[in-house]
Amino acid sequence: MSVNPLEALPIDELRRRSSTKWRKYPDDVLPLFVAETDFAPAPAITDRLRRAVELGDTGYTPPDPGIRDAYAAFAKRRFGWDVDPAHVRTTCDVMMGVVEILRSVTRPGDRVVVTPPVYPPFFECIPEAGAVVERVPLVDTGAGWKLDLPGIEASLAGGARAVLLCNPHNPTGTVHSKEELAQLADLAAAHDAVVVSDEIHGPLVQPDVAFTPFLAASSTAARIGYAVTSASKAYNLAGLKCALMVTAAEGTARVVRALPDEVEWRTGLFGALAGVAAFSPESDAWLDGLLARLDENRRLLADLLTEHLPGARYRVPGAGFLAWVDLSDFGWGDNPARTILRDAKVALHFGPLFGEEGKGHVRINFGCDPAVLRQAVERIGRLARS
Template sequence: MSVTPLEALPIDQLRLRSSTKWRKYPDDVLPLFVAETDFALAPGITAALARAVGLGDTGYTPPDPGIRDAFARFAQRRFGWDVDPARVRSTGDVIMGVVEILRAVTDPGDRVVVTPPVYPPFYDCVPEAGGVVERVPLIETDAAWELDLAGIEAALADGARAVLLCNPHNPTGTAHARESLAALSDIAERHGAVVVSDEIHAPLVQPGVAFTPFLAASPAAARVGYAVTSASKAFNLAGLKCALMVTADDATTRVVNGLPVEVEWRTGLFGALAGVAAFSEESDAWLDALLARLDENRRLLADLLAEHVPGARFRIPDAGFLAWVDLTDLGWGDNPAVKILRDAKVALHFGPHFGVEGRGHVRINFGCSPDVLREAVERIGALLHR
């Protein structure tokens, strides 16, 4: 059954928003940098938040706002993943959950593997937890981006104590294969290490692409793994502060349940209420329409780059609304987003922030209207003729 793609809000209406995407730069700049999208909220979320505001329901988050059960039902419905709600605990956001778990499972000075090019806060949250970043870059083949399992094993054999995984991966949009995740879990277990998997982009895996939650990849993954996720990326709720820490084994559950009570108190009530609505079956049609729009946009972006920015290299992502684009051949330096912002008035995320592998790259947010995407790429393409 075909799904009608979701339509973005008019840009004049979007510029009334007060979030980072619409306040960081002047109005002559098209903002395609930070991971916020340009769509109206799912109706169920709007209704839940409006009801809360109408009631003055702005107090402390209760011990069980319903988010655990809502997520478990969502995981089963969308991923075929059986989650025990008793093994789910909330906190303020995904990075907060990552930091607290790493603090609990590593000692100060322990090395934590990350897989660049990767989400820039990973480079900050590992030191925040007391660890040291150990870089094991992804491998790019003709077919896909893949985990360097041999490199990760070497790092763990040399004493690294944890792997901070991004699944699906930001910025490449890669949904890691089950076989790769299972192999990673075996490696971690063999060396007495843990895997903390950031799965915030999981609801945005395209139909036809297999998404494997890390904890469901194998029995070993359930034993060594922790997942941290949220409705915030798919449903554009980053300002409302609610993320979930998920486990699948008694030992890992004891670790998360042993975190300080303040970790859970940081959950925002509006984030929890919005998350319950987002994870409800009522919001599935909205999410399907969003995915249909993102599918059209990711293919449109590939066509636009080929037409207007020859020399750009772009692999269509499995998931999300973020595009990892290699502009090295254009000769615009290690950080081409600087020139693009200055001369084309288009704000993209700076590639080098994702690691040295990001030199010559940009990250483009295509969670917008086709018209905005087209104008942005045409502006960038015009620089080639100046």
């Protein structure tokens, strides 16, 4: 059954927003950098937050705001994954959850594997937890990207104590297969290590792609894994501050339960209320409409790049609203987004922030109106021809 895609808000209305996307740069810049989207919130979220404001319901987050049960039902409905609400705990945001878990499962100086190019805060949250980043880049197969399992095994054999996974992967939009994830779990278990999986983009996997939450990949993954997720990326709720730490075994659940109470106190009440509404069946049609729009936009971007930047290399992502584009052939240096910002007035995410593998690359946010995406690529195309 076809789904009507969401329509983005008019750009004049978007410029009234006070978030980073619309305040970092002047109005003559098209902002396609930070991971915020340009759509009106799901109606259930708007209604829930409006009621809270009208009630003055702006106090502390209660011990059980309902989001654990809401997420468990969502995971079952959307992913076919059985989550025990008793194995879910909340905190402020995904990176805070990652830091607190890593603090608990590593010792100062332990090495944690990351798979660049990868979300830039990974390089900061590991040192914040007292550990050291160990880079094992994704393997470029020519058709896509996959985990370098032999490389990860070598790191674990050499003493790395954890793998910080991005599933689905940011910035490439890669959705790791169940088989890869199960093999990763086996490698970690063989070396008495753990896997912490950032799954914030999980709700944004396209319907034609199979998404496997890490903890659902195998019984071993359930035993040695931790997942951290949120409604914030799919439903554009980053400012409301609520993330979920999920486990699937008693041993890992004990680790999360032992985290200081303050970790949970950092959960934003509005984030929890909005998350309950986002994960409710009421918001499923909205999410389906978003996925339909993102599907159209990810394919439109491929056509636009072919037309206006034929030297660009881009693979249509399987998840999310972020595109990883190689612009190395245009002579704009290691960080082409700087030149594009200055001369084309389009703000893209700086590729080198994602690791050495990001040199010559940009990340483009296509969670916007198709007309905005078209205008942005046309501007960059004119720069390339100048």
